[in-house]
Amino acid sequence: MAKKPKIAFLGTGGTISYTGRNSLDVWEYMDFGTRLSVSEILSRFPEVEDSADIIPIDVRQVSSSGIIPADWLALASKINEIASSNTELDGFVVTHGTATLEETAYFLNLTVKTDKPVVIIGAQRPSSGFATDAGSNLLSAVRVASSKEAHGYGVLVVLNEEVQAAREVTKTSTLRLETFQTPDIGMLGYADPDGKIALYRKPTRLHTSNTIFNIENIKELPVVDIVLSYAGANGTAIDAFIESGTEALIIASLAPGLPTPDQVLKITSAIKKNIKIIYSTRAGSGRVLRRESMVSEGIISADNLNPQKARVLAMLALTISKDPEKIQHIFDTH
Template sequence: MSRPKVAFIGTGGTIASLGHGPLDVQEYGSRGQVMHAEEILARWPETALVADVLPIHYRAIISPAIGFSEWKDLAALCSQVVADHPDLAGIVIGHGTATLEETAYFLNLTVKVPVPVVLVGAQRPSSALSSDAGMNLVNAIRVAASPDARGMGVLVVLNDEIHAAREVTKTSTLRLQTFRTPDFGVLGHADGDAVAFYRRPMRRHAPDTEFDAAAIDALPRVDISYAYAGGDGTAVRAFVAAGARGIVAAGFAPGFCPPGEFEALTDAAGVGVVVVQSTRAGSGRTFRSGRLRQAGILIADNLNPQKARILLALALTVTADAEEIARMFRTY
């Protein structure tokens, strides 16, 4: 029986890193030894037991340095790989965990391929004792090759768990179970005997979206204002002065801001900046109260601030109409 073909794109991160020794689980970045896709597969030959894995060379880059340029590259690379290999079952992207959820959500809104795209990372480098890199990679390949993963949008796999790109977030600095879906839980599990799904994402996702990364030269500036007791709106006014076209307010739960910040956000909305109310709580929906409506402020639904920022930036490449942007937040 032939094995499925899965492409593996390596971008760097902990999963690609080699530290100073088996007990180095924190300072490995200082060594500066980061493997490319073909080297990672050679480090973990067990990947060949589950699929024919095609390494795709890309730049090795720390995930805090990843942004729109890399997101656009990855979306284009996914399309190119599928065009070059029509028998491809799926794509896996290795990524640092710091911004993994943001890359996953951007691709979930823009990638245009019919096969599953799965992002994977690790909390411990490949050189560490009890590294999670190898099993995470094997499981991500298994998920990408699974027929059940088709039509699910972009997925994230770590710690034997399968998450939807829209819903997952990093919740712990060092623990292996750091990636969680706070409100709804996992989509399924990658267990030793099977890849098992139990639910499907309901919001619209790749490849059926209205956003096209290839047609965008740069994302409009969208900033995040973080609420705290006594906040006076200085950051909001600075963002407006810097040319922000959108601002996401990471407010108190369930979506409030200090009076000074709310005044600044209202002023920003009044001069044409699109303001979206999210929450710093990490879980739950915001709601569009009468006060927000009167101020012209939209809501992020249950998107966390960093993902609301991505959707707002992409929305602003299509329209500046507030009602249309509100529709997009209800849709995606």
């Protein structure tokens, strides 16, 4: 009999860890349901433990709406600790709520120091729900984390039997099972029922062991906030964030990279106060091109990162440098 792959299974909470009031409670479980530990989740889906030697590790038990940057640091540190102390592991699976899964996944993609697969999963329906996707997602994640094909791909997100890159994937629907999509570029491949992990392209931006980030001595991440542009936006939010102590602002600008005129006035004032400004877009896809006016004012382009992903990278970039051109280089390469 072939030796089973060895997988560390870390739980942080989310829909996949919930049981509802009954099998049809697939939308109010967060208000009335109960949470499961990692071991309890596994007990519901014995096929997963048949496929690998699972090491269950409870890290958090929270809704993804309650995840904060300190949790990112703790989770990345935990994975790094396990990776360095247990060299026999084949990979990692992390359960997470889907609301902020993409942000956690991207943070781990930038800070985890291992080439072994780290796979983040969630579920759109609780483990107790009728036609839940929890078991299928978990089995797919274990198969991806066990595979040689996924080595060196950075952190991966696996739901609905689709393999996505942490940097690029985003949640696109409140309830649909196919909610996680990669705009423009598309998924990396499939985790199909035959057990084959079929990958068709590889992420090219720096990730995991190749990034410039080291979180060993970081106790707290810099404060970075997001400002939304919309018709008539007057810049009040920019003043409020500056007053509250923000170090950088991600402008979720009007496509292709334009705040409103009133916001521009406030942005100019913020730059004079040494607040770093990064232009992303609310459009959900496409690059923000760095115009000459942005270069001259020290405004950074988020490239094709959406606002929430740009915030993650900005927080880490500020631990390296406060210089706009150096931060821009980080955005161009990560």
